[in-house]
Amino acid sequence: MSLVCAISNEVPEHPCVSPVSNQVFERRLIEKYIAENGTDPMNGQPLSEEQLVDIKVSHPIRPKAPSATSIPAILKSLQDEWDAVMLHSFTLRQQLQTTRQELSHALYQHDAACRVIARLTKEVTAAREALATLKPQAGLVAPQAVPASQPTAAGAGGEPMEINEQVGMTPEIIQKLQDKATILTTERKKGLHSASVPGILALDLCPSDTNKVLTGGADKNVVVFDKNEEQIVATLKGHTKKVTSVIYHPSQSVVFSASPDTTIRVWSVTAGSCVQVVRAHEAGVTGLSLHATGDYLLSSSEDQYWAFSDIQTGRVLTKVTDESAGCALTCAQFHPDGLIFGTGTADSQIKIWDLKERTNVANFPGHSGPVTSIAFSENGYYLATGAQDSSLKLWDLRKLKNFKTITLDNNYEVKSLVFDQSGTYLAVGGSDIRVYICKQWSEVLNFTDHSGLVTGVAFGENAQFLTSAGMDRSLKFYSL
Numbered sequence: 001m002s003l004v005c006a007i008s009n010e011v012p013e014h015p016c017v018s019p020v021s022n023q024v025f026e027r028r029l030i031e032k033y034i035a036e037n038g039t040d041p042m043n044g045q046p047l048s049e050e051q052l053v054d055i056k057v058s059h060p061i062r063p064k065a066p067s068a069t070s071i072p073a074i075l076k077s078l079q080d081e082w083d084a085v086m087l088h089s090f091t092l093r094q095q096l097q098t099t100r101q102e103l104s105h106a107l108y109q110h111d112a113a114c115r116v117i118a119r120l121t122k123e124v125t126a127a128r129e130a131l132a133t134l135k136p137q138a139g140l141v142a143p144q145a146v147p148a149s150q151p152t153a154a155g156a157g158g159e160p161m162e163i164n165e166q167v168g169m170t171p172e173i174i175q176k177l178q179d180k181a182t183i184l185t186t187e188r189k190k191g192l193h194s195a196s197v198p199g200i201l202a203l204d205l206c207p208s209d210t211n212k213v214l215t216g217g218a219d220k221n222v223v224v225f226d227k228n229e230e231q232i233v234a235t236l237k238g239h240t241k242k243v244t245s246v247i248y249h250p251s252q253s254v255v256f257s258a259s260p261d262t263t264i265r266v267w268s269v270t271a272g273s274c275v276q277v278v279r280a281h282e283a284g285v286t287g288l289s290l291h292a293t294g295d296y297l298l299s300s301s302e303d304q305y306w307a308f309s310d311i312q313t314g315r316v317l318t319k320v321t322d323e324s325a326g327c328a329l330t331c332a333q334f335h336p337d338g339l340i341f342g343t344g345t346a347d348s349q350i351k352i353w354d355l356k357e358r359t360n361v362a363n364f365p366g367h368s369g370p371v372t373s374i375a376f377s378e379n380g381y382y383l384a385t386g387a388q389d390s391s392l393k394l395w396d397l398r399k400l401k402n403f404k405t406i407t408l409d410n411n412y413e414v415k416s417l418v419f420d421q422s423g424t425y426l427a428v429g430g431s432d433i434r435v436y437i438c439k440q441w442s443e444v445l446n447f448t449d450h451s452g453l454v455t456g457v458a459f460g461e462n463a464q465f466l467t468s469a470g471m472d473r474s475l476k477f478y479s480l
Helices: 027-037 071-132 171-189
Strands: 015-017 024-026 200-206 209-217 221-226 231-237 245-248 254-258 264-268 273-278 285-290 296-301 305-310 316-321 329-334 340-345 350-354 359-364 371-376 382-387 391-396 401-407 414-419 425-430 433-437 442-447 454-459 465-470 475-479
Touching: 015 027, 024 027, 071 442, 200 465, 209 245, 209 465, 221 254, 231 264, 245 285, 254 285, 285 340, 296 329, 296 340, 305 329, 329 371, 340 371, 340 382, 382 414, 382 425, 425 454, 425 465, 433 465, 442 475
Parallel strands: 200 245, 200 454, 285 329, 371 414, 414 454
Antiparallel strands: 015 024, 200 209, 209 221, 221 231, 245 254, 254 264, 264 273, 285 296, 296 305, 305 316, 329 340, 340 350, 350 359, 371 382, 382 391, 391 401, 414 425, 425 433, 433 442, 454 465, 465 475
C-alpha cells in the first residue's frame, strides 16, 4: 500500500505527516501552504514546519496514470522521448561547432605566436652578429669619481694626489679582443662549400638520423654535415660540374648525387669515396629520386629521357622518353608506393608514369613556365608542383585534377618543395621559405633569413625543425 498526499492525491517523493490532522503530505507542498497560511489545510488548525514529521519509506514508484496505458498516450510518450533525443543531439552539435571554432582560433593564435617568436629570434640573431663584429674601442670605461668623503694624499708640493686612478684599455687588451673577434667572425662566416664558386644547390636529410645533412654545391662537391656536432663529416669530390641533386640512403651510410656532367655518383660516407658511377644520360641530369626499396634510382635529364638504374651494379635497367613531347625533363620524384612517379618538363607539363609498364598514364597541364620541383604527400593523395610562373599548384591524384593554385609574389622563384613525414605541412623554398598547413593550404610560417635564393628545404623528424640551404652558402635550422 502506497502513501498518497492529501493535497495532490499523488504518491509523495518526500512524505511527512501532520500531527494536527494526522494526514500525509508531500513536504514541499505542505511547506508552501504553511508559509502562506500557517494552518493545516485539512482542519485549519495552526501548524508550523517544525511540527511536521518525516516518514521514512523506500523510494516510491509512481504508478502510471490510466491515460498513459492507451495506444495514443504511448505514441505520444514515444514522440516526446524522440523530440527530447533530437533536441539533445542538436545541442551537442552546437557545442561541437563552438568547440571547433574555439580550437581554430587557438590554432591561429598559436601560429601567430610562432611567427612572432621566429621574427624575434631573427632579430636577436642579427643583434648578436652585429655585436660580435663591433671593433673594441679604447677609453670606454669612464673614470670613477672620488667620493666626497674619500681622503686624499698630499704630494711633495702639497698638491692632492688621486688614489683610484683608472688604468683604461691598454693597447695589449684592445689587440687581444680584436684578434679574438677576427677568429670568431671567420669561423661564423665559414661556409660548407667553397666561396670561390658560391651556392648550395641541393639538400637532403638522412631519414634514419635527421641530424645528418647532405648538400650539393656549385663548387662540384658533396658535403655531409652533422648538426649536433656542428662539423663536416665528409667532403666528397669527383663531379666535374656543379651538383644539382643529392639523396641520403635511408638505412645505409651511402649518398647519391647528380650533376650536369651527365653522371650519377654513389658515395660511401664512411670511406669518403665514390663507389659507383651511373652513366644513364647523354646530357645533364636534372632530377634524382630513390625507390622505396633503397636499391634503385630514378633520374631525369635534359636529354628528354628518364632512367631507372640499379645502384649496386650501376646498370641502367630501363630508359624511356616521351617522343611526342620532345623537350627536356626538369625534375623527377617517386610516388610513396614506388609503382608510379612524376616528372616535370621544360614546357610546363607534369607527367605521371607507370613504372612497370613504362608508360605515361596521366598529364597535368596548367603551369606557364618550366616545372622546377614536384613533391608527393606521404599519404600518396596529393602532388605539389612549382614552376617558373610564380605559382604553386596542388593536384588530387585520386581525381586527377588541380584543386588548389597558390599564386605567389611576382617574380617568386620556386626551387624546392617537400612534405613532412606526416603529411601535415608543405614547405616551399625559393625567394624565401614558406610553410603551408595541408588541407587548409594556408601559410603558417615565413622565413626570410637567407640573403640568396633558397635551393633546398627539408623537414626534421616529426617536423620538429626545418632545414634550408641557399645560394648564400648557408645552412639554416628553424625550430617548428
